[in-house]
Amino acid sequence: MKDLKDSKIALIGLGYVGLPLAVEFAKKFPTVGFDINKSRVEELTKGFDRTLEVSDEDLQSVILKSSEEFNGSSKGLLCSDSIADISDCNIYIVTVPTPTDEHNRPVLTPLTKSSETVAKVLSKGDVVIYESTVYPGVTEDHCVPILERDSALKYNEDFFVGYSPERINPGDKNHTVTKILKVTSGSTPEVADYVDNLYKSIITAGTFKASGLKVAEAAKVIENSQRDINIAFVNELAKIFNLMNIDTHEVLEAAGTKWNFLPFKPGLVGGHCIGVDPYYLAQKAQEVGYHPEIILAGRRLNDSMGQYVASQVVKLMIQNELKVLGAKILMLGITFKEDCPDIRNTRAIDIYRELRTYDIQVDVYDPWADPAEVKEEYGINLISEISGEYEACVLAVAHKQYLELDLKSIIGKNSLIYDVKGVLPKESVNARL
Incomplete structure (x- = not known):
């Protein structure tokens, strides 16, 4: 050498x-x-x-x-x-x-x-x-x-x-x-x-x-598998507590006062690492004769969260007597994480696709994503600015620009707001994951 x-x-x-x-x-x-x-x-x-x-x-x-x-x-x-x-x-x-x-x-x-x-x-x-x-x-x-x-x-x-x-x-x-x-x-x-x-x-x-x-x-492949499983746990908690009308973020805040409680939050799990690496470990495990139950269960649960969010938004619209078929929804964010232009393996796309199955028009606004790249990868034309009223708004990615918006005044005071990331003031939204 x-x-x-x-x-x-x-x-x-x-x-x-x-x-x-x-x-x-x-x-x-x-x-x-x-x-x-x-x-x-x-x-x-x-x-x-x-x-x-x-x-x-x-x-x-x-x-x-x-x-x-x-x-x-x-x-x-x-x-x-x-x-x-x-x-x-x-x-x-x-x-x-x-x-x-x-x-x-x-x-x-x-x-x-x-x-x-x-x-x-x-x-x-x-x-x-x-x-x-x-x-x-x-x-x-x-x-x-x-x-x-x-x-x-x-x-x-x-x-x-x-x-x-x-x-x-x-x-x-x-x-x-x-x-x-x-x-x-x-x-x-x-x-x-x-x-x-x-x-x-x-x-x-x-x-x-x-x-x-x-x-x-x-060592590398288990780093991301561990995070994936931990996020899957809090995502499952979010589903349970939603049925019980308990705010998951408030539960996690209270539990987090214990010194050894792990500070994970519910959300979408995408990107080129956490949403992919566990499958590499699972593949090898199966090749050597072991079926990895926890790893694959975590993956299934995390991969289901986009569809779950969309179903919760539609349920909220019905409860508030808003039209669903032909409705307009604004989705904030298409990248896989906040303040980053990376759209690889973004799970925000799952929310978009599930909402479209209800014949809902979904406008996607993301100042971080490259419009040409999003169009090529997902067939979506990003909007360059927010205009007009919407039945609902889904904050899918916590870009810093969104936190400065007065959403109600922009999209209509009667519009519903669903906060996937739990970053907006609780009193300003109708529901959060």
């Missing part, structure tokens, strides 16, 4: 995870950010990140405009869609997404394709580090054979592998990549130290060296 101080790093995938990491490494190493999306590469080269995970100022401070400029530099970031630009690197960090299909089965295609790309340029002594969330065993059982096959090199003799799970929280400006403790691992003790020292060079929060690749993989 090449000495760290002489290394060139390639980041494979420049999304929410890869770009922030690439920018930090570029402050100390010559770094190439590789992505197959040409328009994404061009945009980043101009110094703009549409995901808003990296500020334009931070990006522009490290960006290099050409391969010539990169080759003459001891640090900096070259964004490229050309495999030739990563051929001279010796550390490859894979940060591609790991989604599920319509049947909630793991889709390893991005991981497969990126491994094939790396294998084409892999040389003796190189290290490949995976950050994508997977079930235990994927790195060695799925990725390594691809690297060996397409490079004609031998694992742990000619090249080496590490696994260091990403912990990025999209939209979070406090827990940024360098401020989150990093779990690291390697395919040999020597490689484990090498990978750990690499991340130590940029992670101010420190690192934790796991005992092996599978341990690191398992």
